[in-house]
Structure formats: structure tokens, C-alpha cells
Amino acid sequence: MPLDTSSYSLALLRLDGRRWNELRRIHAQISTQAAVDGSSYLEMGNTKIICTVTGPAEGRRVGGGGSGGEATIQVEISVAGFSGVDRKKSGRGDRRIFELSYTIEQAVQTTLHTQNYSGSTISINLHVLTQDGSLLAALINAATLALIDAGVPMSDYLCACTAGSTTNTASSKGAPRPQAALPGLSSLDEEADDPLLDLNGLEEQELPFLTVGTLGASEKVVVCIMETRVQATRLEEMLAVGVDGCKRVRSIMDSVVRDHGKRMVDEG
Amino acid sequence: MPPTSSQLLLSPAELSYLHSSLSLTPPIRPDGRTTTQFRPLVAESGIIPSANGSARVCFSDGTEAIAGVKAEVEKSQWRPGSTEQSLQVDEDGGDDEAGQAGTQGTGENSWISMSIEVPGFRDDDALPVFLSAMLTEALLADGKLKDRLWINRRFHWKLYIDILLLSAPLSYPLPLLSLTTHLALLSARLPKLKSEGDEDPLFDDDWEASTYLYPRDTKGACLDRPPITLLVIAVGPNFVFDPSKEELAVAEAVIALSAGTSDASTLNKNLRLLSIRTIDPPSRLTPLGIPDALSSAATGSAPLPPDEQLAAREGTDEHGVWNPPRGGMKRAVLAQIIKAVIEPGGVAQEVMDGLMHVEV
Amino acid sequence: MPREVELSNNERDFILGALRQGLRLDGRGQDVYRELEISFGEEYGVVDVRLGKTRIVARISCEVVAPYPDRKFDGVFVISTEFSPMASPAFEVGRQNQDEIILSRILEKAIRRSSALDTESLCIIAGSKCFSLRADIHVLDHDGNLIDTACAGLVTALQHFKRPDVEVQGEKVTIFTAREREPVPLSMLHHPLCVTFSYYDGGQIALLDATFAEEQVREGEIIVTMNRNGEVCQIAKYGGVAVDALAILSWTNMALVKVQAMTKVIQARLKEDAERRDKDGIAAELRADNDRPSERPHG
Numbered sequence: 001m002p003l004d005t006s007s008y009s010l011a012l013l014r015l016d017g018r019r020w021n022e023l024r025r026i027h028a029q030i031s032t033q034a035a036v037d038g039s040s041y042l043e044m045g046n047t048k049i050i051c052t053v054t055g056p057a058e059g060r061r062v063g064g065g066g067s068g069g070e071a072t073i074q075v076e077i078s079v080a081g082f083s084g085v086d087r088k089k090s091g092r093g094d095r096r097i098f099e100l101s102y103t104i105e106q107a108v109q110t111t112l113h114t115q116n117y118s119g120s121t122i123s124i125n126l127h128v129l130t131q132d133g134s135l136l137a138a139l140i141n142a143a144t145l146a147l148i149d150a151g152v153p154m155s156d157y158l159c160a161c162t163a164g165s166t167t168n169t170a171s172s173k174g175a176p177r178p179q180a181a182l183p184g185l186s187s188l189d190e191e192a193d194d195p196l197l198d199l200n201g202l203e204e205q206e207l208p209f210l211t212v213g214t215l216g217a218s219e220k221v222v223v224c225i226m227e228t229r230v231q232a233t234r235l236e237e238m239l240a241v242g243v244d245g246c247k248r249v250r251s252i253m254d255s256v257v258r259d260h261g262k263r264m265v266d267e268g
Numbered sequence: 269m270p271p272t273s274s275q276l277l278l279s280p281a282e283l284s285y286l287h288s289s290l291s292l293t294p295p296i297r298p299d300g301r302t303t304t305q306f307r308p309l310v311a312e313s314g315i316i317p318s319a320n321g322s323a324r325v326c327f328s329d330g331t332e333a334i335a336g337v338k339a340e341v342e343k344s345q346w347r348p349g350s351t352e353q354s355l356q357v358d359e360d361g362g363d364d365e366a367g368q369a370g371t372q373g374t375g376e377n378s379w380i381s382m383s384i385e386v387p388g389f390r391d392d393d394a395l396p397v398f399l400s401a402m403l404t405e406a407l408l409a410d411g412k413l414k415d416r417l418w419i420n421r422r423f424h425w426k427l428y429i430d431i432l433l434l435s436a437p438l439s440y441p442l443p444l445l446s447l448t449t450h451l452a453l454l455s456a457r458l459p460k461l462k463s464e465g466d467e468d469p470l471f472d473d474d475w476e477a478s479t480y481l482y483p484r485d486t487k488g489a490c491l492d493r494p495p496i497t498l499l500v501i502a503v504g505p506n507f508v509f510d511p512s513k514e515e516l517a518v519a520e521a522v523i524a525l526s527a528g529t530s531d532a533s534t535l536n537k538n539l540r541l542l543s544i545r546t547i548d549p550p551s552r553l554t555p556l557g558i559p560d561a562l563s564s565a566a567t568g569s570a571p572l573p574p575d576e577q578l579a580a581r582e583g584t585d586e587h588g589v590w591n592p593p594r595g596g597m598k599r600a601v602l603a604q605i606i607k608a609v610i611e612p613g614g615v616a617q618e619v620m621d622g623l624m625h626v627e628v
Numbered sequence: 629m630p631r632e633v634e635l636s637n638n639e640r641d642f643i644l645g646a647l648r649q650g651l652r653l654d655g656r657g658q659d660v661y662r663e664l665e666i667s668f669g670e671e672y673g674v675v676d677v678r679l680g681k682t683r684i685v686a687r688i689s690c691e692v693v694a695p696y697p698d699r700k701f702d703g704v705f706v707i708s709t710e711f712s713p714m715a716s717p718a719f720e721v722g723r724q725n726q727d728e729i730i731l732s733r734i735l736e737k738a739i740r741r742s743s744a745l746d747t748e749s750l751c752i753i754a755g756s757k758c759f760s761l762r763a764d765i766h767v768l769d770h771d772g773n774l775i776d777t778a779c780a781g782l783v784t785a786l787q788h789f790k791r792p793d794v795e796v797q798g799e800k801v802t803i804f805t806a807r808e809r810e811p812v813p814l815s816m817l818h819h820p821l822c823v824t825f826s827y828y829d830g831g832q833i834a835l836l837d838a839t840f841a842e843e844q845v846r847e848g849e850i851i852v853t854m855n856r857n858g859e860v861c862q863i864a865k866y867g868g869v870a871v872d873a874l875a876i877l878s879w880t881n882m883a884l885v886k887v888q889a890m891t892k893v894i895q896a897r898l899k900e901d902a903e904r905r906d907k908d909g910i911a912a913e914l915r916a917d918n919d920r921p922s923e924r925p926h927g
Binding site for chain 3: 095096098099102103104105106107108109110210212214215218219220221222223224225226227228229230231232233235236239240243
């Protein structure tokens with residue numbers, strides 16, 4: 001089902017009524033669970049994540065001390081069977097899930113001050129309750145919030161969001177090379193090219209997009225994953241929009257943490 | 269077969285103290301509850317819009333679970349020559365041949381599929397498989413749920429129940445999962461059927477028009493309810509509901525009881541016992557206490573070799589020295605437990621009524 | 629679990645110190661690849677690629693199977709990777725380590741998701757018969773930059789491979805052996821290649837084609853997959869130390885130059901091999917899209 005981008009160029013509104021640079025509603029809570037060291041609940045639009053963090057605690061595996069005096073990070077992601085439109089059970093050996101958890105592991109490793117916890121393990125459990133695009137970004141944000149709740153020192157918020165482009169050349173299968181496409185069509189597409197911020201599930205299926213994660217409000221990119229084909233010239237604006245989105249995500253996450261802290265002080 | 273993390277580090281003296289206080293009449297529980305009193309819990313239902321029914325339950329010890337019920341239309345397999353067969357409850361609920369295809373309102377066990385995710389466990393590990401088998405067994409035992417999944421002779425609903433345990437399995441998670449499933453099923457709704465007869469099913473887009481999987485009357489009261497599974501432990505002549513992990517550590521026997529509504533007509537009056545199961549008590553693995561007579565520290569003599577030590581303590585039943593129980597309970601206690609669960613106004617009734625009032 | 633011998637602190641300091649002075653252990657410039665050596669096997673689709681000491685063998689094979697019921701018009705294309713213990717003591721048989729899963733995911737995204745191979749062309753009869761293409765990547769020696777080497781090997785092998793010709797008459801399918809009819813090359817839509825940047829000092833120093841020792845001391849990596857038309861097929865930066873967004877952009881520009889150069893090398897080698905096989909110059913006559921003698925108009 002091709003996404004009807006014709007209406008986009010007319011009203012400059014997306015399927016869910018947003019403008020190109022609008023984030024979906026982000027709602028987050030921290031300290032949602034009593035039995036773990038840190039926990040968070042995050043909604044980015046209809047993508048909902050629960051994250052729990054245990055640790056830093058004594059490592060379960062003994063003798064694996066190859067990490068050179070740093071804490072080991074373990075990330076486990078479970079995607080609920082009811083999270084998508086169709087019920088789907090993801091197996092343990094799913095490489096896509098492995099890649100997601102590997103990404104979070106690597107990203108968190110450099111953001112946390114793991115050298116303070118040599119020999120210990122920080123385990124991050126992520127549960128995907130519903131998914132509607134920007135999954136990796138939501139997972140990263142939820143993990144950051146839970147790690148803050150657990151009180152693990154880190155350099156700055158690790159915040160992520162997705163950015164896409166309304167370009168059609170990459171998604172049209174029949175015309176993979178620009179020169180093979182009809183000249184009239186490609187020039188039409190050039191005009192309609194627009195970067196988009198924070199894609200939902202439908203947009204992700206149709207448009208090229210990347211997930212970018214930055215360190216706080218800086219322009220420093222920790223995570224950058226793109227899985228769809230796009231002209232290199234589009235990359236610059238996609239990254240710019242993504243980095244800008246991360247700054248906004250950071251301020252939202254920051255207010256969540258501050259509100260929680262304030263409430264804790266008020267309630268004693 | 270309790271999860272390993274439920275092993276508490278209690279000394280034999282502490283275990284012995286717990287055991288004797290629970291054996292008193294009336295028993296004294298460490299948190300001061302009565303025998304049938306439950307710990308407070310937080311529950312909400314209908315939290316996941318992409319599922320037909322969902323619920324989240326959080327126990328006061330911090331364990332938390334989320335359940336989602338998703339229904340999908342599936343083509344029924346027509347089984348030629350299948351006639352009346354006795355309905356059997358199979359553990360895996362999958363490949364048994366129970367059910368009479370073609371007869372209106374006859375469901376098959378395989379129409380309900382349950383999976384449980386416990387952090388730190390693979391989904392084919394013993395614990396999740398065993399838990400889901402127990403919960404499915406109770407769901408199927410009441411026999412009416414699967415019949416309601418029948419759409420027409422060619423199609424049926426396939427019900428997927430996915431339960432996520434969010435916290436590490438601190439205590440035995442069966443009651444938590446059961447209550448979460450109960451709530452999720454209670455809130456589950458199926459879209460209204462618009463097509464007729466055996467044609468391809470067509471449903472009403474209007475979610476407001478959908479019907480509850482467990483039918484309700486006009487006032488919103490449930491005519492039928494999903495079963496619940498409760499955990500009870502026996503200590504000496506006493507039994508205790510909703511045991512905490514400390515209490516589980518000294519239990520002589522642990523049993524899981526499933527109770528469900530018996531018949532729509534005699535609603536709220538009679539509950540039925542659907543299944544009862546004994547569970548290997550974790551107390552079996554607790555460290556044993558050493559009586560003074562055998563302690564080398566107390567008598568000053570050389571310690572006996574382990575096998576002789578074991579033989580020497582055989583038969584001794586010194587008060588205050590912890591001996592891990594060997595399991596088993598008196599029949600009278602079991603009868604009392606069953607009565608307490610299913611009698612009108614009993615524990616199961618109370619729990620179900622409590623859960624009925626959970627709002628979104 | 630066996631592990632690779634870790635570098636000593638002295639070695640680390642030495643490599644990093646040299647890099648900060650703009651020197652690499654093997655004397656290359658920071659943006660210079662080791663020489664890409666490609667040799668072909670006797671059969672179509674067997675390619676041996678070396679990049680310095682790193683060596684992989686890619687082999688393409690195909691068979692006729694029924695397509696997946698939900699993808700009736702597509703053939704099947706599987707990429708499988710195998711890390712042989714002879715490449716590195718850290719690799720074990722039958723156990724996937726992290727690098728292997730990441731490598732296979734990158735190849736999956738670079739080649740399959742970017743639809744480099746036209747899987748629809750592998751379909752013989754919709755819904756009942758199609759070619760199942762299998763690419764096996766064997767890592768024989770590991771001296772860094774596995775991903776670039778594996779991707780180059782795979783793309784070369786796909787271009788080199790020829791599948792048997794088929795003829796469909798109604799429901800009847802005839803598959804011709806190489807003797808009967810010259811096999812047909814695969815239909816590729818574009819040729820993506822991976823370029824891995826290893827960076828140091830927060831992105832101040834970026835190395836191309838890092839050796840194993842250089843990989844061990846890096847702060848992070850970013851893998852960019854592009855084709856010579858300037859399309860980015862995939863970018864993967866799994867965490868690691870943060871770098872400036874502008875650095876990523878300039879690296880993709882550099883990647884394009886490298887991809888174009890590498891594509892040239894690969895095409896040249898493919899052409900050489902095709903000429904070697906085509907000694908008498910009869911390949912053009914044997915091509916499947918030529919008219920068959922029986923179909924030729926008499927006259």
C-alpha cells in the first residue's frame with residue numbers, strides 16, 4: 001500500500017495531521033516499579049515501552065572480566081506478541097532484535113560512567129508493549145530514563161528520534177537508478193522532497209528514514225542507524241532535522257526527570 | 269520448581285521461628301495478615317489499545333505483570349468424520365483431538381494459545397512452559413470460553429494471550445499471572461459480527477458496538493468470569509492464602525487451585541474447583557538446622573561424617589531445630605482449603621469481586 | 629569461551645601515538661585501502677577476496693524451490709556467514725558471536741533490503757517455482773575490516789554468478805544445464821559496497837580499512853554502504869563515542885569516492901575473468917537472449 005503523499009504536498013500535513021517538524025506526543029514516567037533499581041515508562045505516539053534496570057550489581061557470570069575494569073551492560077528486549085497490528089511472536093534468535101539490543105548496549109556503554117563500576121553488571125530489560133514506528137529511538141529514550149532513575153552516573157541524556165525524507169526515488173522499486181526513472185517524475189519528486197521528523201509506523205514503511213541518537217543537546221551523534229536507501233544529498237537535512245528533534249526530546253525527558261524529583265521532594 | 273531467585277537467604281533458626289509461628293492456632297503471619305487476607309495490589313485494565321484486552325497488575329512486593337489478549341480470525345480445520353468425543357484437557361492444549369467440528373458453539377483447545385515471558389528465562393525453559401500450561405488448563409477447564417470463539421463453521425477466533433512478567437520472579441509468580449490474565453480477559457472485546465451464516469466473516473468497524481468476550485448483562489455485570497488460580501500453602505494444621513516469599517520458604521506443601529464460575533444461571537452463588545495441583549515447595553531446599561546434640565561446637569566432639577550425621581538426626585524432632593519439610597499435607601487441611609476457596613463469599617469470590625471493580 | 633589475545637597497553641599507546649602523528653603501522657595514509665585482490669574459482673559465483681591479510685571466500689549457489697506463500701512473485705535469497713576458527717582463535721564452530729551476527733545483519737541491510745538483487749527475476753512460475761539463491765560467506769583470515777571485505781566479496785560473487793537458463797511452457801519448466809545453454813547472469817539493480825570508518829579521539833582521526841590491531845584500539849566505528857550512483861543504502865553507527873554530525877556527512881562523501889574506486893577494481897577484475905573464460909569469443913553467440921536456431925526465421 002503506497003503512502004498517499006499527494007495530500008502531503010497539498011496541505012503540508014502528514015497522515016496523522018502533524019507538520020513536518022512536529023514530534024508526536026511524548027509521555028514518560030520514571031520509577032514505575034518498586035522491585036527494581038530503575039524503571040521507566042515511555043510513550044512516543046503509539047509506541048510504548050517499559051524499561052527496568054537492575055544494577056550496577058555483582059556480575060552473574062564470573063570470570064568474564066575482559067571488559068577491562070568497566071561495568072558490563074546487558075540489554076534484553078522483549079517484543080510483546082500483541083504489540084503490532086497482527087499478533088507476532090518473535091523468537092529468541094531474531095537478529096533484528098539482537099541488533100537493537102546491541103545498539104543500545106554500545107550506545108549506553110560510552111554514555112554511562114562504567115569505569116566507576118568495574119566488575120559489575122547493569123542489566124537493562126526493555127518491553128515493547130505497542131509499536132508504531134521509531135522503535136529504536138523509543139527504546140533508547142526509555143533506557144536513558146530508567147538508567148537515570150537507577151542513579152547510574154552518565155555524561156548526559158542519550159536521546160534519540162527518527163528523521164525521514166519524503167523523497168520517493170528510493171522507495172519506488174521500478175526505478176532504482178535516477179537515470180532510469182522518468183525524467184519528469186524524478187523532477188517532480190525533487191520538488192516534493194521534505195525532511196520529516198519522528199516517523200510513525202506507516203511512514204516508516206514507505207519512506208527512507210534514519211534513527212539518530214545524540215548526547216544531550218549537543219550535536220554529538222552517538223547512534224546513527226539508517227536501513228533504507230536514500231540519495232546522499234538528502235542525508236544532510238535528515239540528520240539536521242534528527243539532531244534538532246533530539247534536542248527537543250532531551251528537554252521533554254529532562255522535564256520528566258525534574259518533575260519527578262520535585263514530586264519526591266514535595267512528598268518527602 | 270520455583271525460580272532460583274526465590275531462594276531466600278534465611279538461617280535455619282529464622283526458618284524454624286517462621287514455621288512455628290505459622291503452626292500456631294490461629295497462625296501468626298510475619299506481616300500480620302489473617303490466613304485468607306491478600307496483600308494490596310494495584311491493577312488497571314484496557315491499557316493497550318492495539319490488543320483486544322489487556323491488564324496490568326502490580327503486587328505490593330514489587331512484582332508486576334502485563335497481559336495482552338489478541339484475537340485473530342482463523343480458518344477452522346474441517347475434520348471429516350469427527351464425532352462426539354469426550355473433551356480432554358491436554359497440557360499443551362495444542363494437538364488433542366477434542367472437539368466436534370461443525371457443531372455450533374464447539375471450540376477446540378488449540379484456539380487458545382498462551383505464552384509467558386519471564387525475564388532471564390528462555391521461552392522454552394521449564395518455568396514459563398509450566399506456568400502457561402497451568403493457566404491454559406484452568407482456562408480450558410471451564411469449557412465455555414473456547415466455545416465463544418466459534419464464528420461459523422468455517423472460521424473461528426484464535427485467542428493469543430501473551431503475558432509479560434516485568435519484574436524478576438521474586439516469589440512464585442502464578443497468582444500474579446493468573447490475576448493479570450483474568451483482568452485482561454475480562455476487559456477483552458471482540459468486534460461485532462456483521463456477516464451471517466458461513467460466509468467470510470465481516471465485522472463492525474465500530475469498537476463501541478463490540479461485545480465482551482465474557483458476556484455482561486445490560487447493567488455491565490459479568491454473567492461469566494474467567495477462572496483464577498490461587499496459591500495456598502499448608503503449614504502444620506493451618507493453611508495460608510497469598511503466601512509471601514518468606515512464608516513459601518517454610519511451607520510444608522504448596523498447592524495451586526483454579527476456581528471458575530460454574531454456570532451462568534447460578535451466578536455468584538457457586539464457584540467450581542477447576543484444577544488443583546501440588547507444587548514442589550521451595551522449602552525443601554532450605555538449609556537444615558543442626559541440633560545441639562550433633563553440633564561439634566556445642567559438644568566439643570569431632571563432627572560425624574555426613575552420612576552418619578544424617579542417620580543420627582533421623583527421628584529426632586527437637587523443637588526449634590529446622591528440618592526441611594518433606595512435603596505432604598493432611599486431607600482435612602486440603603478439604604478446608606477447597607471449602608475456603610469455593611464457598612459462597614469465599615476467597616475466590618472475594619478476589620473476583622475485587623477485580624470486577626478495576627477500572628481502566 | 630576462547631578470546632583473541634588482547635593488545636598490551638604499550639601496543640595500544642604506540643598505535644594511538646603513531647596515529648596522532650598521522651602514521652599507521654603499515655605506512656598507509658589514513659584514507660588508503662589495502663590492495664583489494666580478487667580471484668575467481670572455476671565455477672561461476674566463487675570469489676576469493678583479500679584485503680591485506682583479511683581473506684574471505686564467497687560462494688553463490690542456487691536451486692529451484694517453491695517460493696514463500698506470502699511472496700509469490702519473489703525468489704528466495706539467503707545470505708549465510710561462517711566464521712572459521714582458522715581465521716581467529718575467537719571464532720568457534722557452530723556458535724555465533726556478536727561480530728558474526730552484526731556482519732550478517734549489515735550484509736542483509738546492504739544487499740537485501742536495498743534490493744540490490746532483483747529477487748523478482750528469480751521467479752520462474754509465480755507461486756510454485758522460483759530459484760533459491762544462497763550466498764555463503766566464509767571468513768578464512770581476519771585482519772580487520774571484515775565487513776567491507778565480505779560485502780565486496782558478496783557483490784562481486786553475485787555479479788560473477790550465472791544461474792541456469794530456464795524455459796517455461798505453460799506449467800512445464802525446463803532447466804538447462806550449462807552444457808545445453810549458456811547460464812544467465814543475475815539481474816542486479818545496483819552494486820552497494822560497505823566502507824567502514826574507525827575513529828579515534830572523538831572523530832578527530834578517522835581511518836579507512838583498519839587492521840585488526842587498529843580496530844582493537846578504536847573508539848567506535850561507522851559503517852556506510854553506498855553505491856556508485858551516490859545513494860546511501862545503509863548507515864550503521866552502533867553507539868561508541870559520540871562524533872559530530874558534520875563528520876558523518878563528510879565521511880559519507882569520502883565513502884562515495886572509495887566506493888567508486890572499489891567498483892572500478894571489481895568491474896575490471898570481472899571483465900578480465902570474463903575474457904579469460906571467453907577465449908574463442910563465442911560467449912556472445914551462446915547468450916540466452918540470442919535467438920535460438922529453431923526460432924530463427926528461415927531465409
